[in-house]
Each structure stands twice: as C-alpha cells, then as structure tokens.
Amino acid sequence: MKVELVTNLKRQATRILADLHESKEPVLITEHGKPSAHLVDVQDYEFMQRRVALLEGLSKGRAELDS
Numbered sequence: 285m286k287v288e289l290v291t292n293l294k295r296q297a298t299r300i301l302a303d304l305h306e307s308k309e310p311v312l313i314t315e316h317g318k319p320s321a322h323l324v325d326v327q328d329y330e331f332m333q334r335r336v337a338l339l340e341g342l343s344k345g346r347a348e349l350d351s
Contacts, residue, residue: 285309285310285311285312286303286307286309286310286311286312287311287312287314288300288311288312288313288314289313289314289315290313290314290315290320293313293323300323301323304323304324304325305325308325308328310322310323310324310328311323311324
C-alpha cells in the first residue's frame with residue numbers, strides 16, 4: 285500500500301489520483317504521522333460495498349435460520 289502525506293495530497297492530487305487509477309493500489313493518507321484516510325479506486329470501493337451488503341444479507345439469513 286502506498287502512503288502519502290495529506291500535504292502531498294493537497295499539492296499533488298491529480299498525480300496521486302492518476303497513480304491510483306493506474307495501479308489500483310490503495311493509498312493511505314497520513315496526517316501528523318498518523319493514518320487519516322484511505323483512497324481507493326471507485327470500482328474497488330463499489331465492489332467492497334456490494335460484498336458487505338452480501339455478507340450482511342447472509343448473516344441475516346443465518347440468524348433467521350438459527351431462531
């Protein structure tokens with residue numbers, strides 16, 4: 285995972301986003317030396333959201349079967 289300072293994100297957002305789209309590698313944004321946020325490609329984010337929704341649905345179904 286790439287790591288970028290928040291100041292670099294402010295100054296070089298276009299380059300950082302271009303690198304992200306090309307490599308699909310998430311970027312950890314740090315602020316004052318501590319993790320602050322993750323940047324991920326839109327397609328990867330949407331995939332993760334669909335996966336979470338599917339897992340939540342499976343969990344609810346399992347809970348209904350157990351009750």
